Amino acid sequence: MRDNPVAASGPDGECPGERLLVLCDFDGTVCSVDMGNAFLERFAEGWEEIDRSYSAGEVGSRVAYSRIAPLFRANRSQVLDFVLRRERLDPFFPEFLSFCRRRKIDLKIVSDGLDVYIEAILRKYGLDVEFYSNRLLFREDDRIDFDFPLASEECGRCGTCKRSILERFRPDYDRIIYIGDGYSDVCPARAADQVFAKPILYEKCVKNGTPSLLYNDFGDIRRCLEKTSRTVLRNRQEEIDKNAGEQK
DSSP states (O other), X not given: OOOOOOOOXXXXXXXXXXXXXXXXXXXXXXXXXXXXXXXXXXXXXXXXXXXXXXXXXXXXXXXXHHHHGGGBOOOHXXXXXXXXXXXXXXXTHHHHHHHHHHTTOEEEEEEEEEHHHHHHHHHHTTOOOOEEEEEEEEOTTSOEEEEOTTOOTTTOOSSSOHHHHHHHHGGGOSEEEEEEOSGGGHHHHHHSSEEEEOHHHHHHHHHHTOOOEEOSSHHHHHHHHHHHHHHHHHHHHHHHHHHHHHHO
16 A cells, blocks of 8 residues: 555646546445445345354355345335435535545445445435446346446455456556445455545454544545645645745
8 A cells, every 4th residue: 555645636626747536435435324234134034144254254245145135025116215215325425526526536436235226326316426336136026136247256255346446447547545434345445545444444454554544424534635635735835935945
């Protein structure tokens, strides 16, 4: 992990000379509620033991999803109705998204969750955000299948390999900031330039030596980036003034 400061935005809101990308998790991050867990509790009776195996690191999410699929009973309408009643978007996320766009910082969502509820929640709030996730496929008999178009064949542990996505974007950006909260965020956090973490991810980062900053919501992250930007701009201006003085 690199330890350079977050790039600063210029007076016009741009980031001179640097291309920045923010990658953020969805469940427990963009959405304060873990919607994946919430609707599995509602529609997949008996999933808890599988989840315990996942949380203990005995199986990855891809295997866990495959074991949960036969337990799931619901159609698309039931799932969407439940999701839209239960979701809780981080109230500071829309402003954080606007903050990034004003500063020409790209933001994308990477999730080991499911497309059906991510798309529905983003649409509910009118948020046009590119996202990468697993897919939930509905069948006519109220059964479902999971599809993993973004899994890594080299590892195969997660349904969505967030680190592979990060590395895919690496050539296009000078710096990548990662925001997450849980087990599937540990691997991409190791490859990011700066990490903002909620408690589970933060504890994992401390354990494996990955520098990270603990946060509560996207308001914390915005304030941190603004403060860092002002500091970097001030340091740059001091360097410019110093060089100008030496040339006199």
